[in-house]
Amino acid sequence: MSQRRLRSQDWFDNKEHADMTALYLERFMNYGTTPEELRSGKPIIGIAQSGSDINPCNRHHLDLARRVRDGIRDAGGIPIEFPSHPLFENCKRPTAALDRNLAYLGLVELFYGYPFDGVVLTTGCDKTTPSALMAAATVNIPAIVYSGGPMLDGWHEGELVGSGTVIWRSRRKLAAGEITRDEFLEAALDSAPSVGHCNTMGTASTMNAMAEALGMSLTGCAAIPAAYRERGQMGYRTGRRAVELVNENIRPLDILTREAFLNAIRVNSAIGGSTNAQPHLSAIARHAGVALKPSDWQEHGFDIPLLANVQPAGEFLGERFHRAGGVPAIMWELLQAGRLDGGCPTVTGRTMAENLQGRQASDRAVIRPFAEPLQERAGFLVLKGNLFDFAIMKMSVVSEDFRKRYLSVPGREGVFEGKVQVFDGSEDYHARINDPALDIDENTILAIRGAGPLGWPGSAEVVNMQPPDRLIQKGITSLPTIGDGRQSGTADSPSILHASPESAAGGGLAYLRSGDIIRIDFNAGRCDMLVDDAEIERRRAEGIPEVPADATPWQRIYRNSVTQIDEGATLSGADTFRDIASRPPRH
Numbered sequence: 001m002s003q004r005r006l007r008s009q010d011w012f013d014n015k016e017h018a019d020m021t022a023l024y025l026e027r028f029m030n031y032g033t034t035p036e037e038l039r040s041g042k043p044i045i046g047i048a049q050s051g052s053d054i055n056p057c058n059r060h061h062l063d064l065a066r067r068v069r070d071g072i073r074d075a076g077g078i079p080i081e082f083p084s085h086p087l088f089e090n091c092k093r094p095t096a097a098l099d100r101n102l103a104y105l106g107l108v109e110l111f112y113g114y115p116f117d118g119v120v121l122t123t124g125c126d127k128t129t130p131s132a133l134m135a136a137a138t139v140n141i142p143a144i145v146y147s148g149g150p151m152l153d154g155w156h157e158g159e160l161v162g163s164g165t166v167i168w169r170s171r172r173k174l175a176a177g178e179i180t181r182d183e184f185l186e187a188a189l190d191s192a193p194s195v196g197h198c199n200t201m202g203t204a205s206t207m208n209a210m211a212e213a214l215g216m217s218l219t220g221c222a223a224i225p226a227a228y229r230e231r232g233q234m235g236y237r238t239g240r241r242a243v244e245l246v247n248e249n250i251r252p253l254d255i256l257t258r259e260a261f262l263n264a265i266r267v268n269s270a271i272g273g274s275t276n277a278q279p280h281l282s283a284i285a286r287h288a289g290v291a292l293k294p295s296d297w298q299e300h301g302f303d304i305p306l307l308a309n310v311q312p313a314g315e316f317l318g319e320r321f322h323r324a325g326g327v328p329a330i331m332w333e334l335l336q337a338g339r340l341d342g343g344c345p346t347v348t349g350r351t352m353a354e355n356l357q358g359r360q361a362s363d364r365a366v367i368r369p370f371a372e373p374l375q376e377r378a379g380f381l382v383l384k385g386n387l388f389d390f391a392i393m394k395m396s397v398v399s400e401d402f403r404k405r406y407l408s409v410p411g412r413e414g415v416f417e418g419k420v421q422v423f424d425g426s427e428d429y430h431a432r433i434n435d436p437a438l439d440i441d442e443n444t445i446l447a448i449r450g451a452g453p454l455g456w457p458g459s460a461e462v463v464n465m466q467p468p469d470r471l472i473q474k475g476i477t478s479l480p481t482i483g484d485g486r487q488s489g490t491a492d493s494p495s496i497l498h499a500s501p502e503s504a505a506g507g508g509l510a511y512l513r514s515g516d517i518i519r520i521d522f523n524a525g526r527c528d529m530l531v532d533d534a535e536i537e538r539r540r541a542e543g544i545p546e547v548p549a550d551a552t553p554w555q556r557i558y559r560n561s562v563t564q565i566d567e568g569a570t571l572s573g574a575d576t577f578r579d580i581a582s583r584p585p586r587h
Ligand code: FES
Pocket: 057, 088, 089, 090, 124, 125, 126, 163, 197, 198, 202, 204
């Protein structure tokens, strides 16, 4: 039993409002809960259930919650499970990104308006993790992340096939005429052999690694495959720890410090993590009141080496990564190299450095020593210029072949100039990319606009545009691409992404025309259209490209308040609400 008077007692044991307490209690009786339990002064722990039939990546949380409940009970708490808004990355149209802020809003209302003393955040599929952490930061009641873990490794014809990555690779093989449509489908289906989220280092594995790097989950939680026994055991321990967090009054804002976010940025580089970590970490930081600057990705993340040999930047999948030591082994390497702040507090009640003791990697084929990485300087390159104020490029997926063709041409190392082909949204791209009339060769840059938070709406994973089939058949498997949208965390495309401000907000991409020359200076971090200012002004008067009308009420509300990707695409003004649980809601 907790020594302090608990938040939930304001509902269930309120002397001044005995009538209200009667009302709050009575309907919990109808499934067999007793008044003694709810009035015992034991912490009430919410389990934010993200699993459902339309969130397959998280669906096994419906079963895992039993172990979380066991842990909560054994530590002297009372579990109350409730559903959160589903966020299924692969299926929600026009994009699940639209719903991240909706799920956030829902969770804030649930954490704040119901009698919870603490919450277990069940996470997995991409946006389930950031939405939950954003809400935990706003409300600031004790919270702990419990992820569902990746699927088992996928195998097809004796080769590892990873979530998402198999799609991008098979698309190129299909374009090159190496496989049939049926073989494409079979390889894709084989990449999903069990319950769990994407088994590559896509956005799901990345964001759960970020939760662990921030100190918001138990040590080692992120990488345990969904079907392993340790996943259920971790659920039990997480449930227990949720109760202790309430007793010790450890809250999210004690943990979500600027140092914790910088640690997360460094870990993201070392794991070859998803580009989506940028908007999501930026959003969590905003709600936590932490000033995370767009330039922090360059200053703290760029020169970190790639240590995890996991697809899409490397070879292996989730099972091998877990068995090699997972996220703690990566963090241990960074700590030894002096590139991690070990003093950060965590949900374990200990510092990050204490959590990492004895967590050395056990398989060097999968997790490299800091001094012998897979690649140096593997973080995100931050670019700006007259096309945008901010964009990123993920260096860990830039292939040797691409570096040779575009980054290391003798005489102009790190500088590339090419003619641009512009597409307005992905329908335009798909309709025209194989049009023989389009003047596209290996010196062409592909640009896509209308794919940002306002334009899509929601910001879509479409910037990783494949070259025309005829170039792929000649062995040119990637061209430089630029866009105001995102790309899948599972993509291995050398794209310049997240251009902010986006075209629909009047950013420079709106005034770009096919045939313009773009100059990308990777050394100086610049990306410019070589078009003089007078001409840009003239084009500005022509207006910005049209975007689709709002199709749902939420799309309108979202567009009226969303910020740009450099700021995390949060709801503007939502970050002025912080630590709201410190003021109890009115009856
Ligand atoms: Fe859900 Fe990848 S689609 S985790």
